[in-house]
Amino acid sequence: MSLVQRFWLILTVVVVATVIALATLGDRLVTGAPKVAPEPVRAASGLGDPYLPEAGGAGYDVQHYEVRVNAAGLGDELRGTTTVTAVASQDLDEFHLDLHLSARTVTVNGGPATFTQHGDDLAITAARPRPATPAITAGQSFTVTVGYEGDPSAVKLRGAPAYYRAGSEFVIAGEPGSASLWYAVNDHPRDAATMDLIVTVPRGREAIGAGRLIEHGADPDVADADRWQWRVDAPTVSYATFLAVGDYRIEQGTADGRPLVYAVSTRLSASAQNDALRWLRQTPAAVRKLEAHLGPYPFSGIGGFVPGMNMYWGGLETAMNPVYHRQLIGRETLLNHELAHMWFGDTVTLAEWNDLFNNESLTSYAEWLVTTGSNPAENFDGNYRGRASEADYWGPALSDPGLRELFVRVYDRGPTVVHALRTRMGDSTFFPFLRAWAQQRGPRSLEDFRRAADDATPEDLTGFFAEWLDQTDRPEPTEANGVPKR
Numbered sequence: 350m351s352l353v354q355r356f357w358l359i360l361t362v363v364v365v366a367t368v369i370a371l372a373t374l375g376d377r378l379v380t381g382a383p384k385v386a387p388e389p390v391r392a393a394s395g396l397g398d399p400y401l402p403e404a405g406g407a408g409y410d411v412q413h414y415e416v417r418v419n420a421a422g423l424g425d426e427l428r429g430t431t432t433v434t435a436v437a438s439q440d441l442d443e444f445h446l447d448l449h450l451s452a453r454t455v456t457v458n459g460g461p462a463t464f465t466q467h468g469d470d471l472a473i474t475a476a477r478p479r480p481a482t483p484a485i486t487a488g489q490s491f492t493v494t495v496g497y498e499g500d501p502s503a504v505k506l507r508g509a510p511a512y513y514r515a516g517s518e519f520v521i522a523g524e525p526g527s528a529s530l531w532y533a534v535n536d537h538p539r540d541a542a543t544m545d546l547i548v549t550v551p552r553g554r555e556a557i558g559a560g561r562l563i564e565h566g567a568d569p570d571v572a573d574a575d576r577w578q579w580r581v582d583a584p585t586v587s588y589a590t591f592l593a594v595g596d597y598r599i600e601q602g603t604a605d606g607r608p609l610v611y612a613v614s615t616r617l618s619a620s621a622q623n624d625a626l627r628w629l630r631q632t633p634a635a636v637r638k639l640e641a642h643l644g645p646y647p648f649s650g651i652g653g654f655v656p657g658m659n660m661y662w663g664g665l666e667t668a669m670n671p672v673y674h675r676q677l678i679g680r681e682t683l684l685n686h687e688l689a690h691m692w693f694g695d696t697v698t699l700a701e702w703n704d705l706f707n708n709e710s711l712t713s714y715a716e717w718l719v720t721t722g723s724n725p726a727e728n729f730d731g732n733y734r735g736r737a738s739e740a741d742y743w744g745p746a747l748s749d750p751g752l753r754e755l756f757v758r759v760y761d762r763g764p765t766v767v768h769a770l771r772t773r774m775g776d777s778t779f780f781p782f783l784r785a786w787a788q789q790r791g792p793r794s795l796e797d798f799r800r801a802a803d804d805a806t807p808e809d810l811t812g813f814f815a816e817w818l819d820q821t822d823r824p825e826p827t828e829a830n831g832v833p834k835r
């Protein structure tokens with residue numbers, strides 16, 4: 350081995366050793382380093398509703414809310430704890446609830462969670478028990494507990510108000526949004542759930558909510574306070590829940606085997622209270638008349654509630670226990686309307702807000718069917734012929750009225766369409782179809798309604814619905830459009 354050879358040998362050995370060392374080190378870098386956790390799985394902050402895209406939160410399906418509210422303090426302040434039981438529809442680390450009050454504590458499955466809040470959007474990030482696995486896996490049932498406090502009267506909602514106060518009485522109720530003023534909620538009608546509401550109030554006062562009254566009495570945990578518990582035991586939508594605290598005259602009993610509860614504010618005069626109770630006592634008879642068309646009533650109890658202030662609306666279909674405007678007591682149409690919503694809206698729910706036709710048109714038509722002296726054929730004629738030249742009656746299209754006009758024409762043009770559908774289908778097809786539709790549970794779109802009607806007849810109703818729902822002028826007086834000959 351010459352010097353030159355030795356040089357090349359040494360050089361080769363050094364190069365080979367370096368390569369081996371680097372390869373080993375590289376291998377160590379790959380296999381020996383701690384694993385980098387995968388990115389957190391984030392669900393969308395809203396459900397993407399065409400009219401209210403930020404409403405609700407994606408990635409889970411709420412089964413039950415347990416809402417505990419303390420309204421025993423003075424003023425408008427509320428303190429509450431909402432426990433949400435949900436099933437994940439995807440893997441989740443971060444997900445969103447709606448809440449307008451200030452969140453103070455959040456746990457997921459009893460364990461730690463972090464949260465941020467912007468407006469009514471509450472973003473919750475659950476801790477991962479194992480770094481490589483999402484905190485919640487698809488299909489898993491989980492609970493979220495949110496403690497919060499705040500003043501719902503200070504919240505400015507877009508559109509109609511939902512917080513009402515008169516003296517020492519307050520009511521939080523409204524559609525499309527009101528629930529997030531008093532509990533942590535997936536605030537979209539696509540996600541119906543059952544609810545237990547437990548409210549602490551100053552001793553001697555009453556708390557009213559959706560559902561049936563389970564119990565009330567001295568609060569075992571709070572001095573000089575009473576506690577009221579209400580339960581909605583069939584899944585319903587968040588806008589059909591409410592909270593009221595005040596001084597109420599309460600009447601309880603049973604009708605047709607169901608517990609009933611009526612509540613009337615003592616802010617009403619004594620004679621108005623009597624009128625209101627006398628009117629509310631018509632509820633069981635109205636439910637029976639509706640059952641004849643719609644099939645069995647979907648809830649386990651009935652009720653009715655008249656607060657002591659003027660609301661923005663005449664009535665609200667809060668589950669099992671509708672809220673009625675005090676100036677409209679005595680109106681049979683209102684009672685029939687809100688009770689028909691127990692089927693259409695409260696249990697056969699909306700998939701999206703632009704499906705509102707399914708709620709209000711069918712409810713208004715049920716009102717046409719059962720109200721004393723009402724004649725659906727005459728009502729149809731009064732609208733179809735009587736309003737023929739009113740341009741703003743025939744628009745906007747009921748299939749997409751826009752958020753601003755969502756709650757306008759659906760109450761009068763809506764039932765007119767339903768009557769035309771009845772004429773087109775014939776009574777022997779229409780009434781079984783109406784009943785079958787009313788007996789469903791869960792979200793249904795307007796497209797589902799069109800398809801179900803089409804499937805119920807041997808005929809093709811595509812053109813009928815296009816004329817009545819998608820156009821903004823009066824459908825021609827043809828048999829195909831369900832317009833009876835004069």
Ligand SMILES: [Zn+2]
Nearest residue numbers: 686690709712
């Ligand atoms: Zn309605």
